[in-house]
Amino acid sequence: xxxxxxxxxxxxxxxxxxxxxxxxxxARELFERWGYLPILTPVFEQTELFVRSIGxxxxxxxxxxxxxxxxxxxxxxxxxxxxxxxVRAYLENNLKDFRNPTKLYYFMPMFxxxxxxxxxxxxxxxxxxxxxxxxxxxxxxxxxxxxxTYFEMLRISTYEVKVNTIGCRKCRASYTKKLRRYLKDSFExxxxxxxxxxxxxxxxxxxxxxxxxxxILNKAPQITDYVCDECQRHFEGVKHFLNISGxxxxxxxxxxxxxxYYEKTTFEVVSPLLGAQSAIGAGGRYDPLIADCGGExxxxxxxxxxxxxxxxxxxxxxxxxxxxxxxxVYVCYLGEDLLDKALEIVFNLRExxxxxxxxxxxxxLKGQFxxxxxxxxxxxxxxxxxxxKMESVKVRDMNSGEEQIVKKEELAKTLxxxxxxx
RNA sequence: GUGACCGUAGCUCAGUUGGUAAGAGCGAUGGACUGUGGAUCCAUAGGUCGGGGGUUCAAAUCCCCUCGGUCACCCCA
Numbered sequence: 001x002x003x004x005x006x007x008x009x010x011x012x013x014x015x016x017x018x019x020x021x022x023x024x025x026x027a028r029e030l031f032e033r034w035g036y037l038p039i040l041t042p043v044f045e046q047t048e049l050f051v052r053s054i055g056x057x058x059x060x061x062x063x064x065x066x067x068x069x070x071x072x073x074x075x076x077x078x079x080x081x082x083x084x085x086x087v088r089a090y091l092e093n094n095l096k097d098f099r100n101p102t103k104l105y106y107f108m109p110m111f112x113x114x115x116x117x118x119x120x121x122x123x124x125x126x127x128x129x130x131x132x133x134x135x136x137x138x139x140x141x142x143x144x145x146x147x148x149t150y151f152e153m154l155r156i157s158t159y160e161v162k163v164n165t166i167g168c169r170k171c172r173a174s175y176t177k178k179l180r181r182y183l184k185d186s187f188e189x190x191x192x193x194x195x196x197x198x199x200x201x202x203x204x205x206x207x208x209x210x211x212x213x214x215x216i217l218n219k220a221p222q223i224t225d226y227v228c229d230e231c232q233r234h235f236e237g238v239k240h241f242l243n244i245s246g247x248x249x250x251x252x253x254x255x256x257x258x259x260x261y262y263e264k265t266t267f268e269v270v271s272p273l274l275g276a277q278s279a280i281g282a283g284g285r286y287d288p289l290i291a292d293c294g295g296e297x298x299x300x301x302x303x304x305x306x307x308x309x310x311x312x313x314x315x316x317x318x319x320x321x322x323x324x325x326x327x328x329v330y331v332c333y334l335g336e337d338l339l340d341k342a343l344e345i346v347f348n349l350r351e352x353x354x355x356x357x358x359x360x361x362x363x364x365l366k367g368q369f370x371x372x373x374x375x376x377x378x379x380x381x382x383x384x385x386x387x388x389k390m391e392s393v394k395v396r397d398m399n400s401g402e403e404q405i406v407k408k409e410e411l412a413k414t415l416x417x418x419x420x421x422x
Numbered sequence: 423g424u425g426a427c428c429g430u431a432g433c434u435c436a437g438u439u440g441g442u443a444a445g446a447g448c449g450a451u452g453g454a455c456u457g458u459g460g461a462u463c464c465a466u467a468g469g470u471c472g473g474g475g476g477u478u479c480a481a482a483u484c485c486c487c488u489c490g491g492u493c494a495c496c497c498c499a
Contacts, residue, residue, distance in 0.1 A: 004472095007490070059497055063423075081499085110499080115423075117493060126499060193496075209495085258498065268499095279499060306499030334457055365457055373459035384457060398459070 008114070008122025016311070019321040020125075023310060024107055026153050027127050034146055036103040036129055041085035043109065047075040053084040053289055055260025057200045064112040078111035082128040083261070083286065083302055084293070090132050091295040101133035107307075119277030119309045127310075129283075130302035132290065137237025140265045140285060143301050144238075145245040147269060147281055150305070155319050159280065161248065163267045164224070164255035165235040166203065169288060171228035172263070176202055178221050186216045206254040222253045231264055238265055257282065261289040265301065271309075273316040280313055281305035326376035328354040328419050332368040334384040342383040345393070345411065352412050354419065372398065378419060381411070 005011055012020065028038070047067050054061050066078035079085055086104060089095070095102045106128050114120055129146065131139055148161050167175060179202045183190065187198065191210040198205070206217050227235070242249055249267075257266045266284035274280070283303025290298040314321060329349055333342035342358060349356045357375060359368045365382075372380045382394040387405060395414070396403045406414050 004490075064497080112498080114497070115495095116491085117495095120498075124499070128499090207497090276494060276496095277498070282499065304499055309499060332458080361451095364452085366455075366459080367452085369459040371459085377459090380458080382458075386457085394457090396458075401459090403458090 006122075008116040010121070015323045018323045018325070019311060019314075020307065022321050023154060023307070023314075024127070027105070027107070027150060030146065030150055030153060031105040031129060034103075034142070036105040037099070039086060039089060039104045039106050040108065041079070041082075041089050041106070043111075044076045044078050045085055045088065047077040049084050049088055049293070050077050050080060052292060053087070053259075053261055054081065058258060058260060060112065060258070064114055066111045066113060079108070080110055080112045081259070082106055082108055082110065082126055082304055083130060083259075083289070083300075086128075086130050086302075087132070087290055087293050087295075087300065090130075091290065091293060096133055096298070101131050101139070103129075103131050105129040117277065118275045119306070119312055121308060125307035126304040127307060128302060128304040130300060132300045133298055134301070135287075135299040137234050137265075138241045140234075140238045140301055141241030141245055141247070143283065143303060144242060144249065144265075144267050145247040147267075147283075147303055147305070148247045148249075151269065151280075154310075154314065156313055156317060158273055158317060159269050159271045159313070160250060161267065161269055162252040162255050163238065163242070163249045163265070164252050165227055165231055165238075165264050166256060166262060166266055166284075167223055167227040167231045168263045171226065171231055172203075172223070175221070175223050175226040178226060179203065182220050183216070189216065203256050204258070206256045207258075217254070224251075224253050234264055257284050259286075261286040261292070263287055267303070269305075271313050271316075274309060274312055277306075277309065279306070280309045325355070326378060327357050328377070329356045329379050329381055329415060330368070330372035330375060330377035331356060331358045331381045331383065332365055332372065333358075334365050334382065336362070338383045338385070338388065341388060345381060345383065345408070349412055349415065352416060354415065379415065381415075 050065060051061050060080050065080055068076060070076055090102060109123055109125050111123055113122060116122060131143060144161065144163065151159055166172065180198065183198055183202060187195065189212050191208065191213055194205045194208050194213050205213060208214060255266055255268055262284040264285040268282040269280050270278045271280055281303055285301040287299045290300055331342050331346050333339055346356050346358050359371055377398055380396040380398060387393050391408050392405050393408060393411060394403055395406050
């Protein structure tokens with residue numbers, strides 16, 4: 001084979017497409033019931049949008065973006081995440097005048113140049129949701145609880161919702177000083193990554209899995225103990241409203257997000273079943289982002305779910321999803337000269353709304369039945385000379401094996417009745 | 423970007439110390455059953471042994487490079 005799907009990408013074949021459509025449909029149904037509307041943004045954007053929103057020093061911007069020049073030398077980037085594009089679209093289209101707050105959801109592919117592993121691809125898909133223009137902790141709780149509700153609707157049970165606050169820019173600045181002061185004494189013991197983080201963003205050290213770092217950070221001052229009064233009140237509010245909504249969650253003081261635009265509330269849904277890439281969904285509040293993108297001061301919050309990880313989780317939990325649906329009727333014909341008659345029936349039944357198929361590979365009758373079986377056909381209609389003489393066909397119930405002769409003029413009605421009516 | 427393991431038919435795999443082993447099962451197609459599927463039996467098709475180079479009389483097998491996969495680090499959905 002000459003060509004292959006490029007590293008970290010894959011084809012999504014029919015069987016998986018139906019599973020994806022199922023989880024997508026559940027998301028649509030749920031999100032729209034809660035007042036969220038769909039949006040789709042272009043796969044690429046000006047590189048600058050991502051650099052400024054996600055943050056110059058983040059891994060995504062520094063080494064994971066698919067960035068290229070177009071034919072006029074403009075730098076473009078395949079979107080690595082959904083929030084910045086949605087914010088851009090919100091501002092560009094003045095969506096605040098359409099609905100305020102603006103509640104949106106999306107289902108889009110994302111691109112990151114990473115080394116593929118379980119639950120991590122270079123092209124992957126996210127189901128995401130954003131609320132622009134709502135400031136209070138009540139909306140934070142709504143966003144987190146819709147995420148949890150979604151998992152419940154999918155019958156996922158082995159997961160945990162973690163919630164934290166990372167403070168706003170003001171309180172984070174003073175906290176960062178305190179954290180640096182604490183880390184200074186053990187600086188030599190930190191791993192090289194954390195030594196780098198010490199300067200760039202010391203809070204990220206809480207994510208470090210290095211044992212030494214982990215134990216050092218265990219005794220470090222916690223952001224939750226140092227946030228300003230407003231952030232503290234906000235966080236208490238989030239927990240309060242989460243309790244009202246009946247959402248189960250745990251507070252994880254080590255939960256830090258990787259994008260610069262987050263502040264205050266952060267949250268994550270993790271599963272113990274997925275290996276190293278355990279976050280199925282995650283998000284947070286990003287109040288500074290909209291102003292950073294050139295809009296007026298507007299609060300925002302949202303999350304994204306990794307579709308491939310969600311599918312892995314469903315697999316791990318043995319949740320059975322409908323895949324390729326069976327056909328209602330498979331039409332067989334005995335002899336080439338009855339093809340015309342068979343096709344008339346096929347078109348007629350399709351017009352009535354039944355899913356109908358026929359053999360185009362000129363198989364023997366037995367071969368046609370085998371195909372019917374493989375397609376899980378509920379009924380087979382046989383067009384054959386003997387019945388044709390009586391303007392009739394034979395109808396076989398593929399489950400029971402029972403057969404009956406049916407007048408052609410009554411065929412559609414009869415089939416509609418036994419398939420839908422019964 | 424780093425490391426470990428792994429690439430043989432559409433799928434799952436077997437292939438001995440390098441020496442007629444290019445093989446099995448499943449699947450596909452056809453037949454036994456000339457008008458009937460899900461069972462059985464038979465037959466057929468399908469492979470540059472991931473790719474390239476090297477060692478050798480001889481390479482799926484040994485060596486090097488490369489591409490890809492898997493998992494972990496890292497990062498994150």
